[in-house]
Amino acid sequence: MGRGKRGLLAAAVTVVCAVTVLAVPGTAFASVPAGPAEPSVRPSASATPEPTATPAPAPVPDAELEKVRARLDGLYHDAAVATDAYNAAEEKTRKQSVQLARLEKKTDAARMKLAELKDQAGAAARAQYRDSGLPPMARFLLSDNPQRFADGAGTLLNGARATKKLIAETDRVERELKRDTDDAADRWKKLERDRKDKAAAQKTVQERIADAEKLESRLEKKEKARLAELERQAAHKAQTAWLDSGALKKADATVTATSAGAKAVAFATAQLGKPYVWGAEGPDSFDCSGLTSQAWADAGSPIPRTSQEQWKQLRHVDVADMRPGDLVIYFADATHVGMYVGDGKIIHAPRPGRTVTIAGAGTMPILGVVRPDA
Incomplete structure (x- = not known):
């Protein structure tokens, strides 16, 4: 092989060897002398940045959860107080409604009775008018027939008794009607007060429960589970102390x-x-x-x-x-x-x-x- 060809072959081998070394993963370059530091290279705008890991929130300490539990207990206790007030007002309105219904029936009966008594009084007045307008006493005194006189005396006595009884009964029914009407008016006022008390208690209950639910909604799932565990522990501790006290x-x-x-x-x-x-x-x-x-x-x-x-x-x-x-x-x-x-x-x-x-x-x-x- 000529000198020129041997030179080209040696150059080719050198390039292949260099490429092979660079392509091998994990190749150490510690033996390579360090050159001057290269400037840092910023990623291009098209490069996707690596996501930044969000640090996990620190768990809420038990001491803070105990404060939450105490606050919840307070809110639910306030709701219980308002619930009792609501139930009491509800019971009062129920009783007042029953009493008013009874009074309504009673006053209706009294009005019918009063109308009947007035009709009787009107009938007596009309009868007197038909008898020439003379009152029974005058007709009795003017009678010249002994038998008629005797009959008239009995009739007059019975009529006087009936009239007196009619007047007394009318007066009694009128007084009873007025008393029941006044009682009904008082009960209506009480019913309205009870309804207002009921509405106010209902509003308080709803507000306290909403506050409690809002407070609980701020807790993470793990925190809610831990809060429930703290409640169980507190209940167990209280029950154990109560039993140990010899209450039973x-x-x-x-x-x-x-x-x-x-x-x-x-x-x-x-x-x-x-x-x-x-x-x-x-x-x-x-x-x-x-x-x-x-x-x-x-x-x-x-x-x-x-x-x-x-x-x-x-x-x-x-x-x-x-x-x-x-x-x-x-x-x-x-x-x-x-x-x-x-x-x-x-x-x-x-x-x-x-x-x-x-x-x-x-x-x-x-x-x-x-x-x-x-």
Whole structure:
């Protein structure tokens, strides 16, 4: 091979070797002497920038979630207070409406009676006019027939008695009608006040529930789960402390429900899983006192509609002596109620967003216990 050809071949081999080395991935260049630093190269406008990773939000500390839980408890308690006020106003309007309906029937009957008495008085006046306008006394005195005189004396006496009775009856019916009319007017005023109270309570309930739902909506899914866990822990702690205090001195095995109490418990148990709706009395949803009042109504012992009236009107019993069917009243203002079912537990409708459930009787501050079938 000539010198020229050997030179070309050597050059070709050198180029191939260089390309091969550059094409091998992971090839180290540590042995290559470092040259001067090259200027940085900006990507062209057409190049797609790499996405920037969004840092995960820091988890909310338990201390902050406890504040949220306390705030939620406060809002739902305020809603419970307003719900009791709403239920009380609703009960009043119902009773006033019944009383007004009775008064309306009574006044209608009095008006008909008064019209009848006036017709009788008018008939007597027309009869007198037909007899030449002479009053019965004058005709009696002018009579010259002894028999007619005697008959007239009896007729006059009977007529005087009838007239006196007619006047007295008319006066009595008029007084009764006025009294019932005034009573109806007063009841209408009370009904309007009760309706206004009901509307104001309804507005408060809706506002407090909306505030609570808005607060809960700000929480992430994990935070809601953690909040629920904190609630369970707090409930367990409260129940354990209550049981350890010896509040239940008697063994449940020795305490049995009456037949009415057992029926009330059976009714409440059948409602498990149904949603809490404020102001509801069933059959598809309940609030706390709606559940207990309907349970005892089903057992044949109607009780007041609200937890506050249940506390006021029903007989109080010691916590240690409570039996299934008794009602446990909670909080200092008696704004929550559950039904004791034994083994230290109650069935209750907790609050908006929850369902009728079984809970420990000591998970909330107990005001006292009342017995519907005392």
